[in-house]
Amino acid sequence: MAKKTMQDMRKRRHLRLRQKVKGTAQRPRLCVNRTLNHIHAQIIDDVAGKTIAAASTVQGEVGGQVEGGKGSVAAAKVVGAVIAQRAKDKGVESVVFDRTGNRYMGAVRELAEAAREAGLQF
Numbered sequence: 048m049a050k051k052t053m054q055d056m057r058k059r060r061h062l063r064l065r066q067k068v069k070g071t072a073q074r075p076r077l078c079v080n081r082t083l084n085h086i087h088a089q090i091i092d093d094v095a096g097k098t099i100a101a102a103s104t105v106q107g108e109v110g111g112q113v114e115g116g117k118g119s120v121a122a123a124k125v126v127g128a129v130i131a132q133r134a135k136d137k138g139v140e141s142v143v144f145d146r147t148g149n150r151y152m153g154a155v156r157e158l159a160e161a162a163r164e165a166g167l168q169f
Contacts, residue, residue, distance in 0.1 A: 127161025
């Protein structure tokens with residue numbers, strides 16, 4: 048039996064979470080993807096299969112606001128505030144949070160808290 052890696056465990060957590068977390072038009076899904084260098088957030092309507100809003104440190108206007116590294120906790124705060132503002136501009140007030148198998152700590156947690164402070168409800 049092969050040894051389970053961190054990536055294998057994250058994939059299993061992600062599959063388990065996605066069975067429960069679904070985005071609708073009334074409450075779309077806020078999907079957070081964290082890499083070593085960047086952090087990405089999307090608001091997705093799973094019924095229609097459409098991305099409503101997105102924010103990432105790869106984007107120039109978001110990445111330019113970051114103090115320190117673009118994959119840091121400070122970057123996650125900026126992305127969380129930006130995604131909340133873009134969602135409110137599109138008329139989205141509440142979302143379902145999808146952490147994509149990542150543990151709720153560090154950058155994922157700070158992104159969620161920044162989005163809540165900016166007025167997004169979940």
